[in-house]
Amino acid sequence: MDMDQLKRQAAARALEEVRDGMQLGLGTGSTAKHFVELLGERVRAGLKVIGVPTSEATRADATRCGVPLTTLDEIDHLDITVDGADEIDPELNLIKGGGGALLREKIVAAASDRMIVIADESKWVQTLGRFPLPVEVIPFGLGATRRAIEKAFAQCGVSGQMAVRKAKDGHVFVTDGGHWIVDAQLERIADPPGLAGALSTIPGVVEHGLFIGLASSAVLAGGEGIRVIERRKPKGD
Ligand SMILES: O=C(CO)[C@H](O)[C@H](O)COP(=O)(O)O
The missing domain is CATH 3.30.70.260 (ACT domain)
Known part of the structure; x- marks a missing residue:
């Protein structure tokens, strides 16, 4: 299975957490793009959700896929943000920003009850820092x-x-x-x-691209299947 298929699998697993009526943060990058596309399929089949995009690129993707959008000025919180990452460590600390959207990504993640990080296994590291x-x-x-x-x-x-x-x-x-x-x-x-x-x-x-205490869980897709890692400490600690 190639990397892109793994990314799509992780996105599909995160989509299982989405319920009717949810307000969602929509991440940026190639993995998050799979999530937006899969979400769009569900929306076209009748799912009612609304999203806040973390970049102009994601805004364009979500619009193309028919996902209704709003802003953090119109709503007071988000239920889940689903976003990719460049590196994820065992504490679920992240490096993000490879796609340049770290500022909006962090604002949106911080406004969310839960942040689900989706990635292929190559993003899992014992210590952050190899990625610039x-x-x-x-x-x-x-x-x-x-x-x-x-x-x-x-x-x-x-x-x-x-x-x-x-x-x-x-x-x-x-x-x-x-x-x-x-x-x-x-x-x-x-x-x-x-x-x-x-x-x-x-x-x-x-x-900066260090996301500390924001991710609630990580969905990692690899050759052996999908691993879901839950954060041990409550969000914000
Ligand atoms: O932080 C990001 C964008 O600012 C992305 O989530 C991160 O770079 C991962 O991207 P990809 O899913 O394409 O590997």
Whole structure:
């Protein structure tokens, strides 16, 4: 079975948790796109749900698939967010933002009663960090922000190359919020909550790709079948 089929299987498993009347956060990326497509099939068959997309790309996909959309200004909470991830550790800490949507993804996940992460098994790691950590930054004062990020890394015992993300056309990648992303090649993040806290205090950092205490469960599809890992601590701890 190829990777794309595994992603679709994980998405299909998460769809089993969706009930009539639910308000859903819709993630971004190739795995989340499978979820949106499968959800669209159910909506066309009569399921009543409403979704909040985490990116303009997902908004376009959901609209094409016939999934009705709303915003976090119109509704006061979400029942479930289903989203992919770049890395998932055994505490269900995540690295996200490979697709550049980390800011909206984190806002939507934090507004949800449950976040279900869907992925193929390759995203499961013992320690986060092999995937470059995305840090969303304000272009103004980037030099100062980069120095502050380096200082935060040093305080947390990590270091590595940082690079401003480029789009396929070679220009700087600009997020849906109009910001830039610095990708940091850290290799091994021993204390994800500590690093998340340190990055959050830097003025030019809008958000970072460490999702701590947000995922309720992870659905991992692999050659041996599907594994569902539930978070041990309650959400927010
Ligand atoms: O965080 C994300 C986008 O910002 C994605 O969820 C993450 O990059 C995983 O993407 P894919 O399902 O394509 O592997």
